[in-house]
Amino acid sequence: MTKAVNTRTGLEIGAKGPVDKALELLDALVQPDGPHRLADLAAHTGLPKPTVHRLLGTLAANGFATALAGGRYRAGPRLLGLAATALADSPELRLARPVLADLRLRTGQLAHYSVRDGDTAVHLAQSEPADTYRIPLRAGGVVPLHSSAVGLAMLSALPPEEVTAALDSTPLPAVTPHTITDPEAVRAALDDVRIQGFAVDDEYTEPDVRAVAAPVLGADGLPVGAIGIIGPTFTLDDAGVALYGPMVRAAAGLISPSNGGSSPIGLVQ
Amino acid sequence: MTKAVNTRTGLEIGAKGPVDKALELLDALVQPDGPHRLADLAAHTGLPKPTVHRLLGTLAANGFATALAGGRYRAGPRLLGLAATALADSPELRLARPVLADLRLRTGQLAHYSVRDGDTAVHLAQSEPADTYRIPLRAGGVVPLHSSAVGLAMLSALPPEEVTAALDSTPLPAVTPHTITDPEAVRAALDDVRIQGFAVDDEYTEPDVRAVAAPVLGADGLPVGAIGIIGPTFTLDDAGVALYGPMVRAAAGLISPSNGGSSPIGLVQ
DNA sequence: CAACCGCGTTCCGGTGAACGGAACGTCCGT
DNA sequence: ACGGACGTTCCGTTCACCGGAACGCGGTTG
DSSP: OOOSOOTTTOOOSOOOSHHHHHHHHHHHHTSSSSSEEHHHHHHHHTOOHHHHHHHHHHHHHTTSEEEETTTEEEEOHHHHHHHHHHHHHOHHHHHHHHHHHHHHHHHOSEEEEEEEETTEEEEEEEEOOTTOOOOOOOTTOEEEGGGSHHHHHHHHTSOHHHHHHHHHHSOOOOSSTTOOOOHHHHHHHHHHHHHHSSEEEESSSSTTEEEEEEEEEOTTSOEEEEEEEEEETTTSOHHHHHHHHHHHHHHHHHHSTTOSSSOOSOOOO | OOOSOOTTTOOOSOOOSHHHHHHHHHHHHTSSSSSEEHHHHHHHHTOOHHHHHHHHHHHHHTTSEEEETTTEEEEOHHHHHHHHHHHHHOHHHHHHHHHHHHHHHHHOSEEEEEEEETTEEEEEEEEOOTTOOOOOOOTTOEEEGGGSHHHHHHHHTSOHHHHHHHHHHSOOOOSSTTOOOOHHHHHHHHHHHHHHSSEEEESSSSTTEEEEEEEEEOTTSSEEEEEEEEEETTTSOHHHHHHHHHHHHHHHHHHSSOOSSSOOSOOOO
16 A cells, blocks of 8 residues: 655655665654564555665664564664764754743743754754643654744745745645645735744644744745744633744744854864 | 774774665764765765765755755754654653653762663763763763773673673773773673672773763663763762762663563653 | 866766565464 | 464566766965
């Protein structure tokens, strides 16, 4: 049933070379739900079983995968180390973390930072309030650009042709009854975002959950990501949105002119 | 001058297939010091320039690398998302984080968790005290097994043949004047570790810095990682080691019987 | 101003490694 | 005892990786 399609990203076909397949497999390896079995990985990536087996051998030889007893596989130590390095050294993330903590304290909401990956937004970091009213936000998780506050925030700072590409590629699936699915309605919403400086997700993604986000801009004026807050509608009501919106916008501004050429900040060693 | 050798892990030659090269390149991509230039990546991985160029194209097509203006490259959004997922969903890390925070509070020292990657230890997570007396510990960083507390802790729980393999593969480089370089001396130290239940790094890695660590054991009794604390000698003196050692050992015990087959804990969704 | 150097990039024909259908051994559940 | 699902091995085909050589460009030097 499954074709040569990435179940998570939904990319049509693309992958041809061995490297593409290996990357696809890496992606499948780190997905939630513990150690994976070879058959699951094969189904998830759409690759033939022997191919997956051979690739896992290569990954394991390099420490990117670990074979457990009983034919289970999990992410290897070198992959975890690489992951830790990537997240620790990313310049924006380094700047974003304290800002996220501050934003969380000032709003009492879950604050998070996301970047764009094609026509989806990927959550990279978050700062959760202690009394967390179970907001589902998984690190590494993805949401469509058109149905999330961070997505709309990034779209609002993208040139029109990129917006068109993002809105016309996917059929704008409706995640909840509130999700905007009409491209024109999205474009209208983007105008509001540009005027106010922040985007609002009013139960587009999850019932009874609202979000507010603002774009983080690079030196070239293009969005590199977005910072936002997420909370239940009874906490993040209209007054809350009006109050916290500017705070989110200001937080995004704090990390914005930060990625241009090289990082001027002295490294810790 | 650089041969086909990974500068970071020092693996002799290994890499042959395209997948191996791509993984090597991924590793180089996430190394510190901001966006990398093609020539640097080529020198770092020992791969020919055109090969690096082509591989970067493949990585970029999959969102694992991003090409910046001026021929610079950095880790792509999908790689960062993958990294966030891997670290968030790792069962041991999920267990380790609260334990690290508790250990830091009770000892006042930098607490960290590391896993073994061949004959090195990789730092994955840490919890820093507020008044951090600049301890250099980079997430994703690696240290030799024989000259670190976490390394000795893991070695102490490994079967003899694995210890032999680890100690005889590298020439046991001396990082500081205090580093133990004699394999027999290491083995003797391991006996102490097994008796006490924790390992001590007395300026083996860094002058004026001590560390204490204990192995985290899997269901099969083999070490999956180690938990430890690091601090300056004037804080982590002999009394400190005697006092905190058992705490570290207890902390390691808290996460130990946790990885066997499947994770019995219900996932958050 | 010209010569030079280092860089990123493109080209292209040989070749070796990836490929995956088919088949096998094993371990379950029935 | 049987059936099914899974991990694993085999092997001949083929295709995409490979990388030396060459190019265009920008910066620097003499």
